[in-house]
Amino acid sequence: MSDEAFRILFTAWAALAVAIAAPGPNLVAAASTALGNGRAIGFYTAVGIATGSFLWSLASGFGLSVVFALYPPLLLVLKIGGGLYLLYLGVRGLLAAWRNVPGAIRPDGRALLPAAAFRRGLTVCLLNPKSALFWASISTFVLSSGASKGVILGFCIVAGLTSASIYGAYVFVFSSKAVMGTYKRLMRWFEAAFGAFFCLVGGQLLLSR
Numbered sequence: 001m002s003d004e005a006f007r008i009l010f011t012a013w014a015a016l017a018v019a020i021a022a023p024g025p026n027l028v029a030a031a032s033t034a035l036g037n038g039r040a041i042g043f044y045t046a047v048g049i050a051t052g053s054f055l056w057s058l059a060s061g062f063g064l065s066v067v068f069a070l071y072p073p074l075l076l077v078l079k080i081g082g083g084l085y086l087l088y089l090g091v092r093g094l095l096a097a098w099r100n101v102p103g104a105i106r107p108d109g110r111a112l113l114p115a116a117a118f119r120r121g122l123t124v125c126l127l128n129p130k131s132a133l134f135w136a137s138i139s140t141f142v143l144s145s146g147a148s149k150g151v152i153l154g155f156c157i158v159a160g161l162t163s164a165s166i167y168g169a170y171v172f173v174f175s176s177k178a179v180m181g182t183y184k185r186l187m188r189w190f191e192a193a194f195g196a197f198f199c200l201v202g203g204q205l206l207l208s209r
Helices: 003-021 025-037 039-070 073-099 114-126 129-144 149-174 179-207
Strands: none
Touching: 003 129, 003 149, 003 179, 025 039, 025 114, 025 149, 039 114, 039 129, 039 149, 073 129, 073 179
């Protein structure tokens, strides 16, 4: 793998890691389950989300590559659309930080069995339209790297493991109700940091050749 391909894939992974860590439906599902049902059940939700992330990465890395092989101009269209979407996420995050919008994380009082918790995480991830748009954006980086299928598969596996690690960490943290106060105080700064990063990555995607 060339240095340029590595740089592109690393940028895609960094954007992915930030997106996973950023507040959204997946984080709300994992944290709310942990708060309402405890750490063990929360981990099942995190694994469900990670499984969904892995499936999205496979669809983006291999399914879209077939489409682009048949219709090459679509890659440029997706690059522009993906860049604009990342900029949208960035601006929205900065506005949320500016307005200091309160979070949606609160204990989920419904008793969940492990299988139900897993299904909840998987469903939230797969049916989230923002996930589809974001993975379409990430696929632009991955496919433009010119990496082999084996490398792309490795990227998909790393994406799933990254998702499991980050959401697992969130479950570990949010299983303690004492953390909620700290989260609420720092949420504004998290949003600002995420927003700035997405603006940077989106701009890079739009300006890349």
